Amino acid sequence: MFSKSRINEPGPKQGEGDKTRTQxxxxxxxxxxxxxxxxxxxxxxxxLSSDLTVVGNLKTTGDIQVEGTVEGDIRAHLLTVxxxxxxxxxxxxxxxxxxxxxxxxxxxxKVRLTSTARVExxxxxxxxxxxxxxHFEGSVQRQEDPLANGKPGGSTAAPASAPAPSATKPADV
Numbered sequence: 670m671f672s673k674s675r676i677n678e679p680g681p682k683q684g685e686g687d688k689t690r691t692q693x694x695x696x697x698x699x700x701x702x703x704x705x706x707x708x709x710x711x712x713x714x715x716x717l718s719s720d721l722t723v724v725g726n727l728k729t730t731g732d733i734q735v736e737g738t739v740e741g742d743i744r745a746h747l748l749t750v751x752x753x754x755x756x757x758x759x760x761x762x763x764x765x766x767x768x769x770x771x772x773x774x775x776x777x778x779k780v781r782l783t784s785t786a787r788v789e790x791x792x793x794x795x796x797x798x799x800x801x802x803x804h805f806e807g808s809v810q811r812q813e814d815p816l817a818n819g820k821p822g823g824s825t826a827a828p829a830s831a832p833a834p835s836a837t838k839p840a841d842v
Contacts, residue, residue, distance in 0.1 A: 719753045776815045
């Protein structure tokens with residue numbers, strides 16, 4: 670279970686110990702390889718300040734914190750809607766925290782409406798938390814993977830198109 674220390678070995682074997690030290694150098698290289706990965710910081714969230722109005726869609730694989738106004742769709746990894754923020758459009762993210770106002774569909778794996786949130790639109794989620802005091806008008810639907818659907822409106826378009834041909838058949842008769 671325990672091995673002898675090289676300090677206690679005879680002289681000629683210490684020369685081999687020098688070879689072992691040379692062999693130890695490659696062991697240190699993997700530790701150095703981990704250092705650059707450990708020093709690589711996670712990028713900070715992009716912040717849209719309260720005096721900023723964006724007209725258009727935003728898409729990132731990173732994090733966004735919105736304090737201003739966005740008129741368009743937002744797709745991100747983590748989206749934080751600040752208390753002073755207003756978003757008019759669909760928001761899609763892995764994690765969504767709403768402190769402000771959202772007018773439009775919300776799709777996320779993890780959705781949280783804080784006590785200052787005001788949401789007018791449907792929420793499609795895997796997990797949801799709604800704090801006391803949050804205002805919400807719309808429907809809530811749980812899906813195992815709400816991001817995989819693309820747009821849930823597309824799935825409702827298929828059943829809507831089914832009655833349309835049946836309406837066409839009576840017109841032909």
